Amino acid sequence: xxxxxxxxxxxxxxxxxxxxxxxxxxxxxxxxxxxxxxxxxxxxxxxxxxxxxxxxxxxxxxxxxxxxxxxxxxxxxxxxxxxxxxxxxxxxxxxxxxxxxxxxxxxxxxxxxxxxxxxxxxxxxxxxxxxxxxxxxxxxxxxxxxxxxxxxxxxxxxxxxxxxxxxxxxxxxxxxxxxxxxxxxxxxxxxxxxxxxxxxxxxxxxxxxxxxxxxxxxxxxxxxxxxxxxxxxxxxxxxxxxxxxxxxxxxxxxxxxxxxxxxxxxxxxxxxxxxxxxxxxxxxxxxxxxxxxxxxxxxxxxxxxxxxxxxxxxxxxxxxxxxxxxxxxxxxxxxxxxxxxxxxxxxxxxxxxxxxxxxxxxxxxxxxxxxxxxxxxxxxxxxxxxxxxxxxxxxxxxxxxxxxxxxxxxxxxxxxxxxxxxxxxxxxxxxxxxxxxxxxxxxxxxxxxxxxxxxxxxxxxxxxxxxxxxxxxxxxxxxxxxxxxxxxxxxxxxxxxxxxxxxxxxxxxxxxxxxxxxxxxxxxxxxxxxxxxxxxxxxxxxxxxxxxxxxxxxxxxxxxxxxxxxxxxxxxxxxxxxxxxxxxxxxxxxxxxxxxxxxxxxxxxxxxxxxxxxxxxxxxxxxxxxxxxxxxxxxxxxxxxxxxxxxxxxxxxxxxxxxxxxxxxxxxxxxxxxxxxxxxxxxxxxxxxxxxxxxxxxxxxxxxxxxxxxxxxxxxxxxxxxx
Numbered sequence: 001x002x003x004x005x006x007x008x009x010x011x012x013x014x015x016x017x018x019x020x021x022x023x024x025x026x027x028x029x030x031x032x033x034x035x036x037x038x039x040x041x042x043x044x045x046x047x048x049x050x051x052x053x054x055x056x057x058x059x060x061x062x063x064x065x066x067x068x069x070x071x072x073x074x075x076x077x078x079x080x081x082x083x084x085x086x087x088x089x090x091x092x093x094x095x096x097x098x099x100x101x102x103x104x105x106x107x108x109x110x111x112x113x114x115x116x117x118x119x120x121x122x123x124x125x126x127x128x129x130x131x132x133x134x135x136x137x138x139x140x141x142x143x144x145x146x147x148x149x150x151x152x153x154x155x156x157x158x159x160x161x162x163x164x165x166x167x168x169x170x171x172x173x174x175x176x177x178x179x180x181x182x183x184x185x186x187x188x189x190x191x192x193x194x195x196x197x198x199x200x201x202x203x204x205x206x207x208x209x210x211x212x213x214x215x216x217x218x219x220x221x222x223x224x225x226x227x228x229x230x231x232x233x234x235x236x237x238x239x240x241x242x243x244x245x246x247x248x249x250x251x252x253x254x255x256x257x258x259x260x261x262x263x264x265x266x267x268x269x270x271x272x273x274x275x276x277x278x279x280x281x282x283x284x285x286x287x288x289x290x291x292x293x294x295x296x297x298x299x300x301x302x303x304x305x306x307x308x309x310x311x312x313x314x315x316x317x318x319x320x321x322x323x324x325x326x327x328x329x330x331x332x333x334x335x336x337x338x339x340x341x342x343x344x345x346x347x348x349x350x351x352x353x354x355x356x357x358x359x360x361x362x363x364x365x366x367x368x369x370x371x372x373x374x375x376x377x378x379x380x381x382x383x384x385x386x387x388x389x390x391x392x393x394x395x396x397x398x399x400x401x402x403x404x405x406x407x408x409x410x411x412x413x414x415x416x417x418x419x420x421x422x423x424x425x426x427x428x429x430x431x432x433x434x435x436x437x438x439x440x441x442x443x444x445x446x447x448x449x450x451x452x453x454x455x456x457x458x459x460x461x462x463x464x465x466x467x468x469x470x471x472x473x474x475x476x477x478x479x480x481x482x483x484x485x486x487x488x489x490x491x492x493x494x495x496x497x498x499x500x501x502x503x504x505x506x507x508x509x510x511x512x513x514x515x516x517x518x519x520x521x522x523x524x525x526x527x528x529x530x531x532x533x534x535x536x537x538x539x540x541x542x543x544x545x546x547x548x549x550x551x552x553x554x555x556x557x558x559x560x561x562x563x564x565x566x567x568x569x570x571x572x573x574x575x576x577x578x579x580x581x582x583x584x585x586x587x588x589x590x591x592x593x594x595x596x597x598x599x600x601x602x603x604x605x606x607x608x609x610x611x612x613x614x615x616x617x618x619x620x621x622x623x624x625x626x627x628x629x630x631x632x633x634x635x636x637x638x639x640x641x642x643x644x645x646x647x648x649x650x651x652x653x654x655x656x657x658x659x660x661x662x663x664x665x666x667x668x669x670x671x672x673x674x675x676x677x678x679x680x681x682x683x684x685x686x687x688x689x690x691x692x693x694x695x696x697x698x699x700x701x702x703x704x705x706x707x708x709x710x711x712x713x714x715x716x717x718x719x720x721x722x723x
Contacts, residue, residue, distance in 0.1 A: 046089040368398050
């Protein structure tokens with residue numbers, strides 16, 4: 001690999017006029033770069049930059065155009081001082097708990113042109129790249145949150161330390177439809193090796209935007225040292241003094257001379273490409289652009305690497321997928337935190353004990369979540385003690401796993417175990433404030449258990465049903481106090497999926513509803529209010545998707561071709577792969593519910609139930625993609641499959657139009673207040689991709705909205721500058 005001199009990586013930006021970015025900075029909250037000189041124990045002078053936007057830790061430092069221009073001027077001043085021998089090192093850190101949360105995304109969405117998008121990338125490279133060109137060593141003291149551009153500050157510095165209590169370290173750009181565009185895609189693989197870089201840049205963002213803990217960042221080699229929070233700055237300054245004086249040797253197992261490039265690098269890239277194609281298909285652009293940048297980082301200069309990032313970022317920032325991703329990001333960051341229609345939280349009943357009807361797997365998952373997050377007594381019951389004991393054992397075992405992973409200490413684990421009790425004596429529900437059922441999905445069963453429990457609990461205790469598609473009002477029809485019942489629909493896996501659909505009937509009281517929202521927040525979930533209608537939001541739309549997939553199969557279309565036809569939706573998995581994950585029995589039940597309610601719009605087939613009785617219905621490849629039916633499933637389907645297969649274009653248009661129609665009807669019926677709530681439900685409850693913005697921006701762009709109801713969901717349609 002050719003060596004990069006310290007003077008030419010940013011020289012390519014010296015004659016660029018960044019004035020057009022001024023218009024983007026009108027309402028920017030500027031993160032100031034305050035400098036003070038620190039005399040180290042050896043007597044050396046280090047100039048310490050502290051990034052601070054003047055807000056508390058709930059408003060992280062961000063790196064907008066005005067911030068970056070000012071930081072660049074600060075670094076130029078420090079370079080002059082270094083050249084004059086006034087300082088022997090420069091360090092950069094952040095305000096309390098925060099280094100920086102990356103670029104100011106509100107500014108990026110206003111770029112206006114591809115040229116401006118390129119300017120943003122070039123400005124970042126010019127300014128942050130100077131951290132490696134000051135003529136003296138630079139140190140990044142990562143004292144807290146460091147995301148995207150925040151981490152790239154550190155990567156552009158000569159040395160890095162991290163506070164052991166820092167909230168998170170990550171390059172999340174691929175999750176948002178872009179790439180690390182201020183040096184990350186070139187610098188990181190050349191610092192920690194290609195395999196580790198692939199994990200940080202691509203794999204982690206695609207795993208629900210997974211972040212690194214400080215210890216992980218240190219173990220990967222991103223950070224050179226890690227120090228405890230209590231003495232972090234003092235330790236970092238002392239360490240830096242040791243590095244400057246030669247008393248501290250920085251060991252980097254993946255330094256350029258030790259990174260194997262001829263074999264490992266291309267093999268890792270090839271494997272990553274195969275993984276992406278298998279897991280996410282080929283529609284999302286940013287993971288593949290990032291992969292190409294990481295592949296090319298194997299050789300060439302830093303200047304060349306920066307220039308490639310400039311063009312890649314300009315392309316992505318002006319595209320449809322980034323525009324949709326920013327719409328989705330705004331929903332998750334803002335709308336999800338302020339649920340529309342939620343009553344005043346002061347109306348909520350204080351929950352000091354939770355009851356869970358049932359002790360099966362779903363009930364046990366509920367119990368684990370409630371006891372971990374609310375840390376109140378949790379009671380589970382079932383028909384016999386053996387089932388109860390099995391449920392309690394599962395919960396205790398899961399707590400043990402958390403303890404083994406270091407996520408709970410021994411005292412905390414023991415406290416949680418002590419809070420969980422199981423019994424067949426339903427009289428112990430008497431002092432529960434919030435009782436949720438997790439029993440068989442049948443109205444009569446749910447009515448029966450609630451009727452029994454209502455006689456035991458206090459008059460103002462809240463009852464919640466986890467039904468996935470049944471009428472909440474019908475479930476509560478026999479209650480003496482139906483106003484206390486609320487739908488509280490989780491998604492599987494319970495611990496992972498962030499959505500709860502909170503369902504209000506015509507009789508649900510504000511106190512019950514408020515309690516449900518407060519409990520959901522306490523569980524760390526995002527709640528969306530929906531009307532009491534078949535399938536609510538997520539299952540209603542998934543039933544549309546699954547129904548159209550089933551229709552195509554029964555017409556004679558091979559399963560693999562049906563899965564492929566759905567690829568342009570960008571979903572994390574195909575429809576039959578999704579059915580297999582959800583469970584064929586659940587899918588059959590939901591389809592029945594939807595067809596009974598809306599027979600003219602939804603598709604179901606009686607074979608769904610026959611297939612649901614089989615141990616395995618579909619065959620999959622190594623990546624989990626469905627390739628066909630099993631032999632027993634083919635036997636069930638024999639004689640009921642037609643001979644007129646649908647084309648991929650026909651299948652895709654059917655599902656696009658079906659979704660657009662159903663979403664428009666849901667809005668007209670008042671199932672949710674706005675289309676943003678539908679998209680939020682799909683993103684949080686079904687893993688619908690950010691690059692679609694949920695569904696509505698995609699359906700607008702594809703013309704489905706116009707075809708179905710002669711208008712669009714959004715005005716103007718959400719699309720990129722180049723769209």
